[in-house]
Amino acid sequence: MGSLPVPTTDAGRAGLSALLDQPERALIALDFDGTLAPIVPDPEQARPHPAAVPALARVAGRVAVVAIVTGRPAEVAVRLGGFEGHPELAGLVVLGAYGAERWDAATGELSTPPPHEGVIAARAELPGLVAESGAFVEDKGNALAVHTRRAPDPAGAFAALREPLAALAARHGLAVEPGRLVIELRPPGSDKGAALKALARETDARAVLYGGDDLGDLAAFAAVAALRERGVAGLRVCSGSAEVAELAAATDVTVEGPEGIADLLTALAERFG
């Protein structure tokens, strides 16, 4: 039997105990890139760690709900994750675009907000702005992600683009979402924390596990902390990487990236029986 990591905080240990005691009242929510799927240079090539979806499927049979909470468009996460038609993930919920979109495996329904005018305007200006940096733009439809991972100087390009992208976003009423060698311009008004809280409320969860790897996950970790104050047990899991140091202080336990997440899910499934 795989061993469960021991949270470093009292609240985290209480969260884990509550999950194990009453899995049928638990919500397990995970980020996609860097948490379920290893980071790769081309976003289109990202796929879940081979052990992650089978482990998630095992857990899904025992908890109230499993969810993916991602900056990807919901339908992209569904496609890359291979979630559609998965027999054991029939109750999966995918909250995409930082909670602005939702896909339900149970119904196959996808809800997306109308296009934001600011994204349309920023799209036209972006190519000129990023051309010299070696960055490339991932057009997500209703958001634009500027990636520097494949630039000759990834960190330098990221630093150089921060200010001009922030100015572009401000001109067009967009939010700036920095992440792992990516700066995203997206419609304001949603975040992973609000999305997670709403799902916890909807499912009347008594325990929530959230796992994430990046700055966009901080809002979800804060939501778990807020839920604890309302009596909902919580466990905040950092999918650790050398790229993001800020998450350790905001989480209860760190595991080794997507492989560690898959191990954790497998160990949970074994405990649930």
Ligand SMILES: O=P(O)(O)OC[C@H]1O[C@H](O[C@H]2O[C@H](CO)[C@@H](O)[C@H](O)[C@H]2O)[C@H](O)[C@@H](O)[C@@H]1O
């Ligand atoms: O909320 P997430 O599921 O973590 O999505 C956040 C962003 O992830 C993707 O970019 C990251 O993963 C890429 C593939 O491994 C990698 O090349 C890139 O450097 C990472 O930042 C995705 O492409 C973005 O659209 C997501 O918003």
